[in-house]
Amino acid sequence: MDGPTDAEKLPVTIVTGFLGAGKTTLVNHILKGDHGKLIAVIENEFGAVSIDDALVGENIKEQENIITMDNGCVCCTVRGDLVRALLTLKDKTKKFDHVIIETTGLADPAPVAFTFFINPEIADHYRIDSILCLADAKHIGLHLEEEKPDGAVNEAVQQVAFADRILLNKIDLVSDTELAAVMEQVRSINGVAEVIKTTNSVVDLDKVLGVSSFSIEKTLEVDPDFLEDEEGHAAATAAHDGAAADGGDHGHGHSHDGGKTECHEDHGHGHGHGEPAAKKPRKKRHDLTGVSSVGILAEGELDFNQVNTFMMTVLQENAKSIYRSKGVLCFKDQGNTKFVFQGVHEHINFGPSSVEWGADEPRVNRMVFIGRNLNRKELEEGFRACLVKD
Numbered sequence: 001m002d003g004p005t006d007a008e009k010l011p012v013t014i015v016t017g018f019l020g021a022g023k024t025t026l027v028n029h030i031l032k033g034d035h036g037k038l039i040a041v042i043e044n045e046f047g048a049v050s051i052d053d054a055l056v057g058e059n060i061k062e063q064e065n066i067i068t069m070d071n072g073c074v075c076c077t078v079r080g081d082l083v084r085a086l087l088t089l090k091d092k093t094k095k096f097d098h099v100i101i102e103t104t105g106l107a108d109p110a111p112v113a114f115t116f117f118i119n120p121e122i123a124d125h126y127r128i129d130s131i132l133c134l135a136d137a138k139h140i141g142l143h144l145e146e147e148k149p150d151g152a153v154n155e156a157v158q159q160v161a162f163a164d165r166i167l168l169n170k171i172d173l174v175s176d177t178e179l180a181a182v183m184e185q186v187r188s189i190n191g192v193a194e195v196i197k198t199t200n201s202v203v204d205l206d207k208v209l210g211v212s213s214f215s216i217e218k219t220l221e222v223d224p225d226f227l228e229d230e231e232g233h234a235a236a237t238a239a240h241d242g243a244a245a246d247g248g249d250h251g252h253g254h255s256h257d258g259g260k261t262e263c264h265e266d267h268g269h270g271h272g273h274g275e276p277a278a279k280k281p282r283k284k285r286h287d288l289t290g291v292s293s294v295g296i297l298a299e300g301e302l303d304f305n306q307v308n309t310f311m312m313t314v315l316q317e318n319a320k321s322i323y324r325s326k327g328v329l330c331f332k333d334q335g336n337t338k339f340v341f342q343g344v345h346e347h348i349n350f351g352p353s354s355v356e357w358g359a360d361e362p363r364v365n366r367m368v369f370i371g372r373n374l375n376r377k378e379l380e381e382g383f384r385a386c387l388v389k390d
């Protein structure tokens with residue numbers, strides 16, 4: 001008997017893009033949009049302390065429509081969680097119209113997409129509508145050019161290469177000349193995806209939802225081994241013998257404290273204008289050596305000026321190595337106002353959240369730093385020193 005047609009399957013948008021590129025901003029833009037769709041969101045965060053669920057949660061009408069997977073990267077350690085999340089959504093009586101998966105800024109999208117082909121239950125119920133990459137026009141060049149250890153994937157390159165739609169975001173932060181240069185850089189990696197220039201991820205929703213722009217043929221041009229698992233079995237075979245049908249953790253983990261972090265995936269980079277990429281040796285690693293996240297939970301009220309000075313100093317002194325910082329904060333003398341801190345390298349956004357602290361909600365500050373060679377002790381002690389003493 002033939003399986004369900006694509007039209008009968010639930011469309012999924014995989015939102016990818018480097019740390020701080022504007023993924024959550026896009027998800028919020030979509031959730032607030034006038035599309036009449038019931039959307040489920042699967043949020044994945046790299047750090048053990050999650051922030052995005054709070055930021056997206058402000059715009060989602062029912063909390064049960066958001067599933068958070070944190071403390072691991074969806075492309076490796078928590079891939080099993082993704083499978084479970086998708087199977088849970090499938091069995092809900094409520095019928096969703098669309099699913100959005102927001103991956104971590106460090107995820108390689110290939111293994112996330114592979115999940116939709118390896119597991120027969122998921123393949124029968126879902127189809128990838130689009131792999132959408134957010135690219136930060138100001139900072140993406142830095143990450144695309146980053147030298148990786150031999151044989152390791154550059155996740156920023158993977159994210160651009162695998163996308164069928166690219167939002168070149170934050171164009172307000174670059175000059176026309178810089179924009180032309182970054183456009184050329186993006187095009188040199190992916191010459192086929194539609195590129196849409198945006199500010200604050202504002203885009204016509206009909207350009208990003210229900211677009212059916214994902215194509216397995218194009219994906220195979222980027223990575224001829226896409227439909228093979230780590231052992232080189234074709235997806236269908238692997239699904240039958242269950243080798244990776246549970247999402248396969250493959251025994252590699254991300255450590256978030258500066259330890260060695262490897263995801264032994266094999267996904268060739270797509271270089272060139274839609275040209276098939278050269279076949280890469282198997283076992284290309286997703287190597288996040290030295291990249292870690294420092295998550296801080298601190299109960300109490302913070303002193304505004306001290307936080308300001310501390311953050312400015314830390315981010316200016318470590319502008320290249322701290323890729324991302326974000327937090328949900330509580331300040332002294334600010335009543336129930338909850339504050340959101342957003343940093344991308346040295347660029348900071350800071351202001352009140354649209355939701356207040358709830359009456360019974362403990363005033364716990366949540367702060368996360370993600371970057372290379374972070375000094376956990378210094379960050380943690382510096383942040384805690386900003387708490388107001390009784």
Ligand SMILES: Nc1nc2c(ncn2[C@@H]2O[C@H](COP(=O)(O)OP(=O)(O)OP(=O)(O)O)[C@@H](O)[C@H]2O)c(=O)[nH]1
Pocket residue numbers: 017018019020021022023024025026052104105134169170171172173198199200201324342343344348349
């Ligand atoms: N100037 C400027 N800032 C933007 C733009 N888009 C998003 N931002 C800001 O950039 C910061 C990061 O945006 P997010 O949407 O959280 O980025 P993200 O990709 O979800 O970040 P991670 O989940 O940490 O990888 C926030 O402070 C946004 O308000 C833009 O077009 N221009």
